[in-house]
Amino acid sequence: MLKPEDAIEMAIDGLDRNDAEFLMREADVFTLAEAAHRISRKYFGDVVTFVNNVVVNYTNICVAKCPICAFYRLPRQTGGYVKTAREVALMVRQFVEKYGVTELHINGGFNPFLTPEYFDELFKTVKRETPVTIKGPTIAEVDYYASLWKVSVGEVLSRWRDAGLDAISGGGAEIFAEEVRRVISPHKISGSRWIEIAEIAHNLGIPSNATMLYGHVENPSHVVDHILRVRELQEKTSGFLLFIPVKYNPENTELYKKGVVKGVASAVYDVKIVAMARLILLDKLKVAAYWLSVGKKLASILLQAGANDLVGTMYNEAVLTSAGAVHKTTIEELTALAIEAGKVPALRDTFHRLISGS
Numbered sequence: 589m590l591k592p593e594d595a596i597e598m599a600i601d602g603l604d605r606n607d608a609e610f611l612m613r614e615a616d617v618f619t620l621a622e623a624a625h626r627i628s629r630k631y632f633g634d635v636v637t638f639v640n641n642v643v644v645n646y647t648n649i650c651v652a653k654c655p656i657c658a659f660y661r662l663p664r665q666t667g668g669y670v671k672t673a674r675e676v677a678l679m680v681r682q683f684v685e686k687y688g689v690t691e692l693h694i695n696g697g698f699n700p701f702l703t704p705e706y707f708d709e710l711f712k713t714v715k716r717e718t719p720v721t722i723k724g725p726t727i728a729e730v731d732y733y734a735s736l737w738k739v740s741v742g743e744v745l746s747r748w749r750d751a752g753l754d755a756i757s758g759g760g761a762e763i764f765a766e767e768v769r770r771v772i773s774p775h776k777i778s779g780s781r782w783i784e785i786a787e788i789a790h791n792l793g794i795p796s797n798a799t800m801l802y803g804h805v806e807n808p809s810h811v812v813d814h815i816l817r818v819r820e821l822q823e824k825t826s827g828f829l830l831f832i833p834v835k836y837n838p839e840n841t842e843l844y845k846k847g848v849v850k851g852v853a854s855a856v857y858d859v860k861i862v863a864m865a866r867l868i869l870l871d872k873l874k875v876a877a878y879w880l881s882v883g884k885k886l887a888s889i890l891l892q893a894g895a896n897d898l899v900g901t902m903y904n905e906a907v908l909t910s911a912g913a914v915h916k917t918t919i920e921e922l923t924a925l926a927i928e929a930g931k932v933p934a935l936r937d938t939f940h941r942l943i944s945g946s
């Protein structure tokens with residue numbers, strides 16, 4: 589039977605595809621968690637970080653029609669909206685005044701009616717009228733708007749950066765393997781294209797997160813492939829800020845209604861996913877315990893299984909909550925959650941510089 593020491597030794601040597609798949613399939617959850625926890629402490633100590641942020645969706649109109657999504661509305665469908673730059677800035681200001689947020693996490697959808705000028709105005713207004721950094725939209729949105737406006741992704745990214753965008757959010761990565769993407773997000777960019785755009789962004793000086801959506805139709809080899817591809821780009825650009833495993837919440841989604849996914853992944857699987865991320869990524873990248881997708885109780889366990897960041901307060905989040913996730917937290921609660929896991933909580937900014945704590 590594999591012991592944590594065996595897993596640590598294998599990980600420190602650098603996991604290749606076969607070893608990583610072997611560990612994920614054969615090692616039990618306690619072995620993986622213990623090994624990942626020790627590795628996380630070796631490289632990152634006991635500090636657990638998070639940002640105080642607000643999430644605003646500039647639009648929910650989207651033509652991608654992902655079967656995993658309960659958030660979008662099609663053009664002309666009831667309930668569709670586009671927020672003006674002033675509305676977004678006003679919302680952000682309210683969250684700055686009420687909760688002291690330092691970051692705007694902004695995402696939307698593939699909205700065919702939006703122009704380059706809309707985004708210029710959006711980012712410039714937020715920057716002019718509030719003190720926050722801006723993270724988002726996703727790499728998938730960057731690709732969509734580049735093809736809609738018939739320009740290169742580099743042009744979109746440079747224009748957004750010049751208007752005030754500080755970083756790209758990690759969404760849209762899903763699972764890179766094409767056989768999985770064909771089921772869960774058939775109209776989104778390929779995994780290879782996602783990686784290619786992340787590299788372009790990093791080379792333009794725009795860092796990003798990398799997510800991985802799990803708990804739908806993937807298997808261990810898809811998971812390992814995804815994390816290895818993130819590691820590979822990180823070794824090349826150092827442009828990823830955080831790796832965020834996101835648990836799929838199937839409620840209200842087409843994939844669930846059609847019976848392709850029958851329920852949520854187990855807590856054992858959640859722990860294994862985070863532990864495998866740490867064992868593969870080692871010191872190359874922070875790994876998140878995303879409390880909004882796994883719940884706060886499990887998030888504190890994940891902090892003892894290789895994770896060392898809680899993402900953020902994520903006030904006003906709407907995409908995961910549309911699919912059944914429950915948002916209710918504060919800085920104090922995330923702080924307590926880290927302490928309960930034996931960690932030292934610290935507030936950070938978008939670029940992972942510490943603001944307070946530790």
Ligand code: SF4
Pocket residue numbers: 650651652653654656657658659660696697698728
């Ligand atoms: S996941 Fe994103 S891209 Fe897909 S339908 Fe929902 S909003 Fe659109």
